[in-house]
Ligand code: MF3
């Protein structure tokens with residue numbers, strides 16, 4: 136069941152979204168060569184607590200850390216670790232979700248470490264473009280599948296592939312609510328968009344031809360590309376408004 140949020144809930148979602156956006160901005164200067172992803176995790180946990188929030192990933196279905204850090208061929212749900220030291224040329228997605236006053240804000244960006252090769256830069260920039268094109272496709276009265284259709288139309292010309300096994304999601308009091316948001320075109324998303332719906336858009340784009348991914352048998356979380364190709368992702372939490380959308384995880388004066 137897809138719920139329509141009322142004004143009071145929307146106001147709380149705005150606050151949660153804002154804190155998540157502030158958290159990503161806060162962590163950005165620390166995402167540099169030589170730091171471990173566990174260090175980033177610990178800074179995020181501290182910042183979130185200091186601002187009265189809770190890190191939603193921590194203990195979510197048994198997830199062991201406060202944020203997800205997904206390096207290179209890791210598609211999503213990477214677990215921060217002391218052993219994962221960022222190095223020159225890496226890309227890393229930092230995915231943060233905070234709970235504030237009972238409501239969730241969920242956002243992620245892929246950061247580039249030092250000198251990243253041209254092909255990889257293109258993948259990252261085009262994945263970001265795909266997110267914003269997907270957001271622009273959201274209008275009340277249209278179908279949700281316009282999101283996937285728009286992203287697929289844009290991404291297919293580069294020879295990349297769109298991950299199918301994970302998608303965006305409704306969000307509110309719960310981390311993951313209906314609807315499931317596909318980033319490729321499918322009639323499964325023939326759902327009429329209505330003012331007051333809140334969901335994430337979070338395309339995961341693989342540089343290779345295969346959209347296939349697999350989950351680590353060792354930790355049960357880390358999702359990687361099957362062909363070893365690198366993968367990028369950007370995510371925002373958005374509200375459907377009468378005009379189109381309001382990006383709840385975007386600060387007023389920010390480009391991202
Ligand atoms: N933040 C992720 C999302 O965008 C979900 C992470 S679930 C976790 O939906 F358990 F891995 F943290």
Ligand code: CO
Nearest residue numbers: 241335337370
């Ligand atoms: Co999400």
Ligand code: CO
Nearest residue numbers: 230241242370
């Ligand atoms: Co997320």
